[in-house]
Amino acid sequence: MLDLTQDVRTLTAAIVDIESVSGDERALAEAVEQALAVLPYLKVDRSGETLVARTELGRAERVLIAGHLDTVPVAGNLPSRVEGDLLFGCGTSDMKAGVAVALKLAATVPAPNRDVTYVFYDCEEIEAERNGLTRVAREHPEWLAADFAVLMEPTDGVIEGGCQGTLRAEITVAGKRAHSARSWLGVNAIHGIEPVLARLNAYEARQPVVDGLAYHEGLNAVGVRGGVAGNVIPDECVVTVNYRFAPDLSIEQAQAHVREVFDGFEVRFTDGAPAARPGLTHPVAAAFTAAVGGTPRAKLGWTDVARFSTLGVPAVNYGPGDPNLAHQQGEYVSLTKIVESERALLDWLTK
Amino acid sequence: MLDLTQDVRTLTAAIVDIESVSGDERALAEAVEQALAVLPYLKVDRSGETLVARTELGRAERVLIAGHLDTVPVAGNLPSRVEGDLLFGCGTSDMKAGVAVALKLAATVPAPNRDVTYVFYDCEEIEAERNGLTRVAREHPEWLAADFAVLMEPTDGVIEGGCQGTLRAEITVAGKRAHSARSWLGVNAIHGIEPVLARLNAYEARQPVVDGLAYHEGLNAVGVRGGVAGNVIPDECVVTVNYRFAPDLSIEQAQAHVREVFDGFEVRFTDGAPAARPGLTHPVAAAFTAAVGGTPRAKLGWTDVARFSTLGVPAVNYGPGDPNLAHQQGEYVSLTKIVESERALLDWLTK
Numbered sequence: 001m002l003d004l005t006q007d008v009r010t011l012t013a014a015i016v017d018i019e020s021v022s023g024d025e026r027a028l029a030e031a032v033e034q035a036l037a038v039l040p041y042l043k044v045d046r047s048g049e050t051l052v053a054r055t056e057l058g059r060a061e062r063v064l065i066a067g068h069l070d071t072v073p074v075a076g077n078l079p080s081r082v083e084g085d086l087l088f089g090c091g092t093s094d095m096k097a098g099v100a101v102a103l104k105l106a107a108t109v110p111a112p113n114r115d116v117t118y119v120f121y122d123c124e125e126i127e128a129e130r131n132g133l134t135r136v137a138r139e140h141p142e143w144l145a146a147d148f149a150v151l152m153e154p155t156d157g158v159i160e161g162g163c164q165g166t167l168r169a170e171i172t173v174a175g176k177r178a179h180s181a182r183s184w185l186g187v188n189a190i191h192g193i194e195p196v197l198a199r200l201n202a203y204e205a206r207q208p209v210v211d212g213l214a215y216h217e218g219l220n221a222v223g224v225r226g227g228v229a230g231n232v233i234p235d236e237c238v239v240t241v242n243y244r245f246a247p248d249l250s251i252e253q254a255q256a257h258v259r260e261v262f263d264g265f266e267v268r269f270t271d272g273a274p275a276a277r278p279g280l281t282h283p284v285a286a287a288f289t290a291a292v293g294g295t296p297r298a299k300l301g302w303t304d305v306a307r308f309s310t311l312g313v314p315a316v317n318y319g320p321g322d323p324n325l326a327h328q329q330g331e332y333v334s335l336t337k338i339v340e341s342e343r344a345l346l347d348w349l350t351k
Numbered sequence: 352m353l354d355l356t357q358d359v360r361t362l363t364a365a366i367v368d369i370e371s372v373s374g375d376e377r378a379l380a381e382a383v384e385q386a387l388a389v390l391p392y393l394k395v396d397r398s399g400e401t402l403v404a405r406t407e408l409g410r411a412e413r414v415l416i417a418g419h420l421d422t423v424p425v426a427g428n429l430p431s432r433v434e435g436d437l438l439f440g441c442g443t444s445d446m447k448a449g450v451a452v453a454l455k456l457a458a459t460v461p462a463p464n465r466d467v468t469y470v471f472y473d474c475e476e477i478e479a480e481r482n483g484l485t486r487v488a489r490e491h492p493e494w495l496a497a498d499f500a501v502l503m504e505p506t507d508g509v510i511e512g513g514c515q516g517t518l519r520a521e522i523t524v525a526g527k528r529a530h531s532a533r534s535w536l537g538v539n540a541i542h543g544i545e546p547v548l549a550r551l552n553a554y555e556a557r558q559p560v561v562d563g564l565a566y567h568e569g570l571n572a573v574g575v576r577g578g579v580a581g582n583v584i585p586d587e588c589v590v591t592v593n594y595r596f597a598p599d600l601s602i603e604q605a606q607a608h609v610r611e612v613f614d615g616f617e618v619r620f621t622d623g624a625p626a627a628r629p630g631l632t633h634p635v636a637a638a639f640t641a642a643v644g645g646t647p648r649a650k651l652g653w654t655d656v657a658r659f660s661t662l663g664v665p666a667v668n669y670g671p672g673d674p675n676l677a678h679q680q681g682e683y684v685s686l687t688k689i690v691e692s693e694r695a696l697l698d699w700l701t702k
Contacts, residue, residue, distance in 0.1 A: 164532060166531075166532070166582070168581055179652065180517075180569060180571055180573055180593045180595060181515060181517070181569070181595050181651045181652040181653070182567075182569075182651055182652075183556075183569035183571045183595070184556075184567070184569070188551075188571055188572060190548070190572035190573075190574070190575050190590070191548055191551050191552050191571070191572060193548065193575075194545060194548035194549055194552055197541070197542055197544065197545035197548065198545055200539075200542050201542050201545055205534075205535075216533075216535070218531060218532070218533075218534035218535065220531055220534045220539055220542070220584055221539060221541035221542060221577070221578075221585070222531060222541075222578055222579075222580070222581050222582070222583060222584070222585060223541070223577065223578030223581070223585070224541050224544075224575050224576065224577045224578060224588065225575065225576060225578075226572075226574065226575045227572075227573055227574030227575060227576075227591065228573075229573070230519055230573050230574070230591070230593060230622075231517070231573070231593065232573060233571055233573070234572070234573060234574070237575065239541070240578065240581070242531045242581060242582065244531060244532050244534070271581075300532045300533055301530065301532040301533075302532065
């Protein structure tokens with residue numbers, strides 16, 4: 001069982017040392033559940049390997065603090081080890097340091113100034129369908145009700161507001177097959193994508209300011225395929241594009257934009273995930289930004305904050321880990337930053 | 352054993368009915384060898400499943416008549432069957448009708464007006480390295496010495512002179528990987544092929560007249576590949592182009608042309624086969640064209656005539672089959688055209 005009375009730094013190491021690669025989080029989920037179960041002021045629910053623990057004090061506001069329990073596959077980087085101020089090991093930065101901070105808050109703040117919902121979930125590092133937050137949002141959306149959410153993704157201790165959305169589309173150009181020795185009898189579909197690439201090269205990405213944060217969009221080819229055989233004029237060529245869009249657009253608006261850019265071509269959307277607004281304009285966020293300090297910035301990559309946004313809960317990314325180290329063999333976290341993060345959130349929930 | 356005294360039409364059917372898919376020609380090769388062995392005026396050599404039979408009369412000229420024994424895979428189209436003037440079955444057109452004509456000539460013309468070399472070879476329908484003609488040209492080039500060669504590929508009874516050459520090259524554009532959420536940190540290699548496609552679209556193919564025949568070149572993309580993952584700016588994109596070139600260019604000149612077209616890009620040649628001049632300017636060809644009649648035309652696709660050309664032997668394609676039926680399940684040959692072809696070659700070798 002996890003001892004939540006220990007220092008947040010040693011607690012982080014203890015959590016890191018319980019292996020929890022995506023799909024194999026049970027041992028850690030059980031340890032977390034047992035540690036939370038002894039805290040009488042928390043109501044604990046469980047769905048699979050996801051735990052949701054709530055204070056029920058009837059406060060005017062409810063905030064949600066979430067962290068995922070899983071990690072990418074271990075790469076010879078367990079057990080954890082300390083070198084100076086750094087704790088090395090799989091999941092240290094992404095995001096067991098954040099999980100440790102949340103557990104410390106749960107254990108040490110029985111009567112927070114706002115009701116708190118702690119969420120510890122599984123399968124964040126793999127396909128969305130297995131993501132514990134996806135499942136809980138579908139089966140128990142009331143567990144996630146809140147006025148504001150903090151997702152403890154590694155952000156180097158800086159608030160990163162919202163996230164950009166993402167969608168992928170296939171632009172298909174048709175042609176007509178022919179033997180390449182008599183190419184004039186065919187229509188070359190690969191040659192036909194020239195205007196698609198010309199539009200991508202001429203594209204000027206927006207850099208809109210949304211709720212005070214500067215985003216930066218991008219529309220890019222991420223794949224191209226065409227060709228039947230070395231002696232055949234190809235009858236189809238497909239360019240896959242990825243549009244990363246700022247949170248002032250819904251996914252439907254983003255799709256309409258892509259259709260417009262490739263007007264005259266066959267466009268088929270293959271997947272997509274909505275953006276999330278930064279949420280920093282919400283009154284409850286003011287106290288949070290004051291407690292954390294620093295200058296919030298826009299989150300450009302997609303994260304689970306968008307799932308909260310979809311539920312109507314403004315959400316930000318904030319965690320002690322370094323985002324550049326996520327998924328790397330040499331992953332580590334600064335012990336000082338873990339302590340700073342714990343202190344900032346304590347201030348937020350108690351002052 | 353094949354009875355070479357029977358009519359060329361029934362002989363064709365008999366040859367078609369001995370299955371000989373590429374790599375499995377032994378039964379047919381043995382039957383052909385036995386039929387040739389009883390003809391005392393022929394010297395017969397064998398290499399694998401390839402047979403070379405020659406008259407040795409000391410004539411002023413030597414001509415070569417070649418046909419491949421193999422077929423593409425049988426597609427429920429054996430045994431052969433006759434419907435009116437048409438003989439249906441695998442290999443009827445490509446090119447057992449031609450093989451039958453050559454065998455009839457071998458059996459009925461003991462003292463031709465020019466020395467004749469008959470070549471029956473294996474593995475034409477598959478990779479060049481297994482082609483019997485490739486092997487004999489390497490191991491016994493003297494067997495193929497001649498002043499002029501006729502390859503009995505299906506041409507609908509019309510002389511098709513020489514063949515265009517072919518080469519393939521990969522045009523590679525490099526970029527720099529980045530996460531697609533921060534695409535401006537990378538360089539998109541797929542976007543980078545736009546000028547490659549622009550040059551292909553602007554390309555004007557030559558239609559040169561060589562030795563009196565009109566050729567028609569082509570430079571085309573036959574493949575394109577690029578893309579790492581749906582969220583990564585790709586760092587490489589490769590366009591595979593196929594250049595079909597007329598026989599006034601050597602393969603080296605053709606490569607130089609492709610390098611020039613894609614000047615500034617990385618060009619890597621992956622394979623190629625030289626063109627063959629039509630050979631119709633050679634004096635020995637005059638008697639052949641007179642015997643066959645009709646208006647010779649240029650061969651645009653690549654055929655084994657180029658192998659003769661490489662050995663310094665001018666060569667043409669000429670056979671009774673219909674080239675449009677080659678490799679099709681419903682393949683057939685006109686019985687009348689087989690007889691016409693036999694008669695034309697008999698005239699050529701006896702008058």
